[in-house]
Amino acid sequence: MLRFKNPALIALLIQIASTLMVLAFISSQSFLAFSLFEWGVLQGILASIFSFAARMPYWWAAIHLLFLPLSIATLALDISPLWFLIIFMGLWLIYGKTYKTQVPLYLSSKHVPSALASSLPTNRDFSFIDLGSGCGGLLKNLAGIHKNGRFYGIESAPAPFLISKLRNMWSVSDYKIVWGDFWQHDFSKYDVVYAYLSPVPMESLWQKACREMRPGSLLISNTFVIPGITPYKSIPLNDFSNSTLYLWKIGNGD
Numbered sequence: 049m050l051r052f053k054n055p056a057l058i059a060l061l062i063q064i065a066s067t068l069m070v071l072a073f074i075s076s077q078s079f080l081a082f083s084l085f086e087w088g089v090l091q092g093i094l095a096s097i098f099s100f101a102a103r104m105p106y107w108w109a110a111i112h113l114l115f116l117p118l119s120i121a122t123l124a125l126d127i128s129p130l131w132f133l134i135i136f137m138g139l140w141l142i143y144g145k146t147y148k149t150q151v152p153l154y155l156s157s158k159h160v161p162s163a164l165a166s167s168l169p170t171n172r173d174f175s176f177i178d179l180g181s182g183c184g185g186l187l188k189n190l191a192g193i194h195k196n197g198r199f200y201g202i203e204s205a206p207a208p209f210l211i212s213k214l215r216n217m218w219s220v221s222d223y224k225i226v227w228g229d230f231w232q233h234d235f236s237k238y239d240v241v242y243a244y245l246s247p248v249p250m251e252s253l254w255q256k257a258c259r260e261m262r263p264g265s266l267l268i269s270n271t272f273v274i275p276g277i278t279p280y281k282s283i284p285l286n287d288f289s290n291s292t293l294y295l296w297k298i299g300n301g302d
């Protein structure tokens with residue numbers, strides 16, 4: 049089975065290959081006289097077949113099927129290209145390089161700080177980092193509760209980073225947020241590493257945590273498990289998506 053390191057790149061290749069095949073077919077024959085939209089539908093069908101053949105997740109087939117026909121239909125609406133640039137820029141500001149990281153923006157629920165209360169140290173200082181800290185809400189709440197903690201965040205998407213920086217400037221709670229890629233960041237100085245990411249990076253995250261984090265320190269994941277590694281503790285959040293916090297102790301015989 050193919051492993052998709054970067055599905056966006058594979059999707060682009062599928063779109064290019066299916067478009068080239070349809071163009072080659074059009075220029076090699078004269079008996080079929082379809083409209084541009086109908087050729088677009090044919091390309092969509094071909095691209096979704098390629099998507100199945102490449103074993104991309106099933107919802108990619110629907111995207112491939114609709115992409116070119118909808119693009120052609122949209123051209124008929126005569127919308128200014130500026131709108132597409134504005135929407136594209138807006139999505140990039142909010143989501144950054146999601147096409148590469150495969151981690152979109154969604155925020156931890158308000159239940160997380162209270163659920164974590166009994167798992168964070170109370171009788172000594174500790175350092176905590178939120179990997180991909182989004183708009184900084186979790187850090188602000190935790191820093192307000194745990195005065196013995198030093199709280200840090202690292203975020204790579206422009207708009208969430210800017211929002212969290214502004215929040216930070218006006219907040220009485222003490223926490224720091226930096227712009228950057230957590231894969232390039234050293235985890236060794238943190239007692240607790242918190243991640244609310246997606247299923248995709250969990251295995252690599254575990255390997256990085258085992259390489260860099262000190263024995264006895266804590267890796268916490270909201271919702272997403274590490275394949276094959278049993279957490280030492282699970283805390284149900286009772287929030288709108290019924291999610292769970294999973295906790296692993298580094299060097300705990302894993």
Ligand SMILES: C[S@@+](CC[C@H](N)C(=O)[O-])C[C@H]1O[C@@H](n2cnc3c(N)ncnc32)[C@H](O)[C@@H]1O
Nearest residue numbers: 149151154155156180181182204205229230244
């Ligand atoms: C699901 S959100 C979680 C936001 C926040 N931690 C919370 O719990 O509310 C994941 C965030 O991680 C960010 N992100 C993804 N990959 C990243 C990376 N390699 N470095 C820094 N931030 C990243 C995304 O931009 C997104 O804002």
